[in-house]
Amino acid sequence: MAEVVLKQIVKTFDRQTVIQQLDLTISNGSFTVLVGPSGCGKTTTLRMIAGLETVTEGEIWIGDQKVNDLPPGKRDLAMVFQNYALYPTMTVKENIEFGLKNRKVRKEEREQLIREIAEIVGLSDYLQRKPSTLSGGQRQRVALARAMVKKPKVFLMDEPLSNLDATLRHQMRTELIELHKQLGATFIYVTHDQVEAMSMGDQIVVMDRGRIQQTASPMELYQEPANRFVARFIGTPSMNILTLPDLPGLQLGIRPERVMLIREDGSAFSFHAEWQRTKPDLQRADNPPEGISAEGVILGREVLGAETLYKVQTQLGAFAVKSHSDLLLNQDEKVLVRLRKQDLYFFDAAAGQRVREQDAFARHALEAILSPLTEPAVLGVGGR
Amino acid sequence: MNQQMSILERLWMPVRPYLFVLPALLVFLAFFLYPIGYMIYLSFTSWNFISPDKEFVGIANYLELFAEPEFHQVLFNTFLYTLLTVSLSLGISLLLALWLNRRGSLYGIVQGAIFSPYIISLVSVSLLWMWMMDPRYGLLNWVLNWFGLPPSKWLTDTDSAIYGLILVSVWKIVGYNTLVFIAGLQSIPREIYEAAAMDRSPVWRTFSKITIPMLSPTLFFLLVINTINSFQVFDTVQVMTQGGPVNSTNMLVYYIYENGFDFFKIGYASAAGVVLLLIVGILTVFHFLFLSKRVHYR
Ligand SMILES: Nc1ncnc2c1ncn2[C@@H]1O[C@H](COP(=O)(O)OP(=O)(O)OP(=O)(O)O)[C@@H](O)[C@H]1O
């Protein structure tokens, strides 16, 4: 039906190549999110799909049709622009109606469609208003309605929520997910916000400098990042990357929420529940889990309410740590740092590619940095 | 805070804003309201510019004015001139602006070229065009001849002279109008056109439903300014035709000048001045009342 396929797409603006050899398949009915830092080429990619930007090289297919030379209106897709791009001189109704008129839809049918759509997006009372008299959220809905009324096979959205305040953004996020389920159309959604990407997409395309870094489901991106860029891009705060003298050519990664901090008096802090579960293993003297132990000191903290972020200095380097404990560690307090082997990621120091654990072991004597994590005295006391 | 204000301050506060606008107010009174008031006063008198006493004659000047066939001709000429100058220059400028509103050095050069008449003195422009319109040696007839068309007598014929003046004024203001239109076009966000393209809007419909409404403030501004300016045409008449031949290019301001400073009928000229003021005023009010509703301000 409406599978969108990009084959070997290259885009060059005045001799500057911004998209390089991009291959991507967006399956029918999926909610695909393009995410990446500013300037990585998300908007450009979306605009090429829409037909608002020409393709320098490569092919774009929608369904079983090659659309490279098809004008935007003929591609059977609708776009929601970042700044909505409503027609300012027309009323809400005329805005929604414009595309239908151009398609020569009969008047009764138009009225019917507009009434239905206005109902769905909650704009029935605002049909005679001009966009300038609406709030940001309402304009957003008009833009959505204008796209929906054409019943396209594919929806393109370029950061449609970025102009809304946090509460409204949250609400619209849920509504968009709901809408996607209802319509069953293909959604291609651009954002630079990884949280938005993770919460909305069923397929996420992480881009950087005009290249796709990884295409995967949200959970897979989080658990199995393909390289250092993706690992650091997904999750807040970013994954800690450590360079150890014992491991030339490799880098170690550990997520802030996977670091355990232990107070000098033995009470555990971050990542506590998970450690509690492994406690029986830790106490088995014959085969204790392996990991990295270090001593550290708290450099600073940010209290966010549900969680607390710490900056910890150790002999391995400085760490960000996320803790869900209600108790707080103080600045300059001494702590013990514990990292489990299974939580470690390895990356090629130069290329940034992910190195699987067994390959990392093959390249280096990792035993040099790993030690048994038995610390009965400490873990016996436990934390809160 | 109120308690801490001294009596002096309390007296000073309400006066202060008026003091700030006082200089502007004085200038306005001295240079705008006073001359207009004086003109209205003069229009009820008979005065020859030299004699010390001004005789009050009531509305005699107005009666004479409206009975005078020459004045009817002048009014007709002025309206015809304004109507054609404004509609032609707006139409041509809009087309030029649509064509020139794109990047590239060629378009920049053309923009500059069509704007240049605007900065040349109108007297030089008039002389230049007089020379081009010369029936025997002029460039225009040479061009007509080249295309196999019959020559025109241009400014020397009662039927064609006013069109010669219209041609000059259109030529002069098209550049300015075009530039203002281009500025207006460039303030229309590109995304709106992209949204229209996604909505399958045909070119003519994008133009009539999006470009024109979005351009309406610019259009309105130029309409008002061009109308007022055209009504006050003087230099070209003075230099090129002196109102002739046979009054066929005489227009209001020139008529006022002629009566006031050639025939020294100051009262009569003032009455014509009041009529000009009323016409321009009424037209402007009309524009604002009936057209501004259709103007979309962002
Ligand atoms: N019309 C253009 N002409 C020249 N360069 C352009 C043009 N449009 C985009 N670029 C360049 O292409 C690159 C990608 O731009 P793009 O707008 O796709 O980024 P983005 O990922 O959408 O970023 P953001 O999150 O900031 O919106 C940028 O380096 C930008 O400077």
Ligand SMILES: [Mg+2]
């Ligand atoms: Mg963008």
